[in-house]
Amino acid sequence: MTALTLAGAVVVGLTLGLFGGGGSILTVPLLVYVAGVPAKAAIAMSLFVVGVTSVVSAAGHARAGRIRWKTGLVFGLAGMAGAYGGGLLGPHLPAAMLLAGFALMMLATAVAMICGRGTPEPAPAHKELPILHVVVEGVVVGLVTGLVGAGGGFLVVPALVLLGGMPMGTAVATSLVVIAMKSFAGLAGYLQTVPVDWSIALPATAAAVAGGLLGGWLAGRIHADRLRTGFGWFVLVMGGFVLIQQVPPALFHTAWGVTALLAGAAAAIAAITYLLLCQGRRALRAGELGRT
Known part of the structure; x- marks a missing residue:
């Protein structure tokens, strides 16, 4: 485990703590291109890193009372079903296809961060929770999580704002619960056929947890929109690099x-x-x- 890998894991946790998503999109490239982990093992490992980091980051939000448990658990349970299925399917797909799919996920994340219209308008607070919509979106996002190891926080946060009627800060906090649930379900699917090198996974997770705690502390103390845009451009470049690497x-x-x-x-x-x-x-x- 190199110092560069540990530093990258801190950045993963930092962005998860700040945005409720986004950091997980860096975990697979970090493990593949810096730590030298095979693609499928890197996806499985990233699900563990992101899951544990999300749990720790969510704990602080829970103490502050920012998590909407009902909405988060409904979305998370639907996401777990999709993620477990994706985790079972992913190991049987070519590694190049998985990495290309992951790169496209990175590009979509970058566009969402750069071109987002700011904070979406939340649904009316008295509106009934649209359970069917939450379940369908949860399963779809979970399937992507299980396949490519990306938590999908950039999809979960707007969904919680629009479907659950949450303020942005509450949606970020609740998304961490959803991401943790989906990540562990996807990991369970991958572990059926893909081994994990815990000598890399555990130190990377510890570094990401430290970054997540720092991100949670920094949230609200810095201009999040500018940071999100800059991070979006970085993810765009990284996604392009990963995609080019898959060209025969x-x-x-x-x-x-x-x-x-x-x-x-x-x-x-x-x-x-x-x-x-x-x-x-x-x-x-x-x-x-x-x-x-």
């Missing part, structure tokens, strides 16, 4: 392969341009709100 080398030696790569590069430039424009619109809206 032989593809570079064919005309069709070069054409596909050029088309991909053009699409990436267009996407980055869109994100820059999107970020500019957010800054303009923030300025207009500041003048009113």
